[in-house]
Amino acid sequence: MEERTPRRPRIADVAREAGVSKTAVSFAFNSPDRLAPETASRIRDVAVSLGYRPHPVARMLTQRRTMTIGVLTPQALAVIFSNPFFGAFFEGVALAAEAEGYALHFISPLRGSLARAMDHATVDGVVAVGLSARHPEVEQIRAAGVPLVMVDSSALPDQPTVDIDDEGGARAAAQHLIAMGHTDLLIVGVEPPFPGTAAQLEPDGVMGRRLRGYRAAALAAGIEIVPASFVVAPASIDGGMAAFRRAWTSGLRPTGVLAMSDAIAVGVLRAARDEGLRVPEDISVVGFDDLDLSQFTDPPLTTVHQPIRLKGESAVRLLMSVVERRDPFPQQVRLETRLVIRGSSGPAPQRRQEVARVRR
Amino acid sequence: MEERTPRRPRIADVAREAGVSKTAVSFAFNSPDRLAPETASRIRDVAVSLGYRPHPVARMLTQRRTMTIGVLTPQALAVIFSNPFFGAFFEGVALAAEAEGYALHFISPLRGSLARAMDHATVDGVVAVGLSARHPEVEQIRAAGVPLVMVDSSALPDQPTVDIDDEGGARAAAQHLIAMGHTDLLIVGVEPPFPGTAAQLEPDGVMGRRLRGYRAAALAAGIEIVPASFVVAPASIDGGMAAFRRAWTSGLRPTGVLAMSDAIAVGVLRAARDEGLRVPEDISVVGFDDLDLSQFTDPPLTTVHQPIRLKGESAVRLLMSVVERRDPFPQQVRLETRLVIRGSSGPAPQRRQEVARVRR
DNA sequence: CCGGTTTAGCAAACCGGTTTAGCGCAGATT
DNA sequence: AATCTGCGCTAAACCGGTTTGCTAAACCGG
Secondary structure, three states, rough: OOOOOOOOOOHHHHHHHHOHHHHHHHHHHHHHHHHOOOHHHHHHHHHHHOOOOHHHHHHHHOOOOOOOOEEEEEOOHHHHHOHHHHHHHHHHHHHHHHHHHEEEEOOOOEEEEEEHHHHHHHOEEEEEEEOOOOOHHHHHHOOOOOOOEOOOOOOOOOOOOOOEEHHHHHHHHHHHHHOOOOOEEEEEEEEOOOHHHHHOOOOOHHHHHHHHHHHHHHHHHHOOHHHHEEEOOOOOHHHHHHHHHHHHOOOOOOOEEOOOEEEHHHHHHHHHHOOOOOOOOOOOOEEEOOOOHOOOOOOEEEEOOOOOHHHHHHHHHOOOOOOHHHHOOOOOOEEEOOOOOOOOOOOOOHHHHHHHHHHO | OOOOOOOOOOOHHHHHHHHHOHHHHHHHHHHHHHHHHHHHHHHHHHHHHOOOOHHHHHHHHOOOOOOOOEEEOOOHHHHHOHHHHHHHHHHHHHHHHHOOOOOOEEEOOOOOOHHHHHHHHOEEEEEEEEOOOHHHHHHHHHOOOOOOOEEEEEEOOOEEEEEOOOOOOHHHHHHHHHOOOOOOOEEEOOOOOOOHHHHOOOOHHHHHHHHHHHHHHHHHOOOOHHHHHHHEEEHHHHHHHHEEEEEHOOOOOOOEEEEOOHHHHHHHHHHHHHOOOOOOOEEEEEEEOOOOOHHHOOOOEHHHHHHHHHHHHHHHHHHHHHHHHHHOOOOOOEEOEEEEEEEEEOOOOHHHHHHOOOOO
């Protein structure tokens, strides 16, 4: 027969059963050296027999640390997890967090409010990814005194950040196409998650920086990027397909496509093929990210590589330096990008009509 | 000039500043109707001016709920996040959790110990995925009184579980190949994450059930599955490539491959092509899972569809029914699978030599 | 045998909230 | 005038641990 109230045993229960004080029980778990060896082991035996485990929340309260780091995303988690980019990023985050003995807690808008979600989150620090510096939550988090590292957002002085050389990578991508004779370029950007802000791309944001890189290369070659040839799409294969189809239907006939994400690039690849275009003979496509799967597409995707896992690792390490050592110098980490040339890009078709002709 | 000690304001600070009791402050936040409207709003004003936010850990302690659900995986998170299957699964989990207002906390082995990680996790319930029922942690969690839903594990009576019709799906896959004349089949299973347990596949586990399905179809057609034609590989593209290469090098010449995961199937696809085989003319490949990307492979992958997102959603909903309503009936949810025929499978080659000849 | 240092363990304060029981008072009821 | 009711608020207990400050006994060299 069990007790009729299978209440979770508390430290006081163990203390009573073992005939010692609560303090002694606490010591038995946390600093056994402050107890006689046999007392400590007796207490532990009693604890085991009672099925006692220190209540993690109570422990957090007194120790003022949760051994958890928060991963904050302005989008709903459901859309995040379906994105391979985040998969790789979280891989890096998890690797570094596990190495430090920290668990991961995901913070995403709770009933529409990121602020509310933050209020409920019990974390020692936060890695925010894709959160614009203008987002009001940034101030809230800083005011709350929670260490924060921002990834892929417009740089805020005085704030630890991790990002990559977006502009340089984009420039390399555009130069690559231009060097092969492409002059008619279509740029496909990533649509910001919030419809309201879609109109104005933050110039300091990731997409703004990439756009600047594309433009710089075009400008240097005397190529004009007309507004019509810059479109945006959700960062997904479907999004890329739809964007290319819209551009094609509206009469655009690019020989080269610069996509700001691999998922979009893969969608463009497929949509182009659906239109009867050969890749790379009729049209070249260059992505951005270099996801794992990008080497397995058909043809393999030419893209700008960024060290996604490393980005996650760096963010956590930077956060740890703030959390644990209360490092007073906020650091800004910028990682390298590099162009990876595979099969989806090639010389521009010789005569312009060739491309037009294949249209069904 | 700020105060020299920017300590986080506590409820007592607000109470003093507003000239009321702690209780009143608590009421102002949690049950304003118990206060005169003007008192409540005055307290809130003071709280805002002080930058006060209720400490989430303290709140958890008294309310005895964390509004967080734990997602437990026996593997390290870093390996989980790189796997598209889990991406889709978490998508479903996140969707349902967010709808209920719960946040997500990932529980994975902490310094090698799942038990330790559980001890530190502050969650109201746990969704465990791929955790064998034999795992000692299962008992620990149940003993701790934390509601638990197990996904894709060998069913434990008296325990809420979510799984799919693995056996039926596998049978359909094998029947499909057999109906098209395939008799030389290679089965590639998923390697259990822990090397030690690799040898004995749990017969009740997911892989055991799928194997049973394949076998049942073969048996019904009078086809023998020799032990040599059952191999295992890590659930990744590379794993699938390596497994197929090993099988091929060891002299196996299957015309049909049954892979227990799409990632493995994609790897097999590529490795087969590298050997100079045409898919599906020379060799057919059938996967399992129907990941999003499987419709975009070349050729598109024939595979057993399972509702991965729904699986995640169902697990959380089942968990919620236990957490919130203390539902006394543990339910077992079993979801359907179905074969999706795409381009990677076709009739077996007519003459056996055809396949042998193409070898380089 | 004595003062000084360890050692082993305890009581109480504390972490920062929520919740219960109850009090004083105004207005309504008898 | 006495009792009742309900409002607005408070003091104190509580959630379940950790940590501080202290004491009594054991140990130690001289």
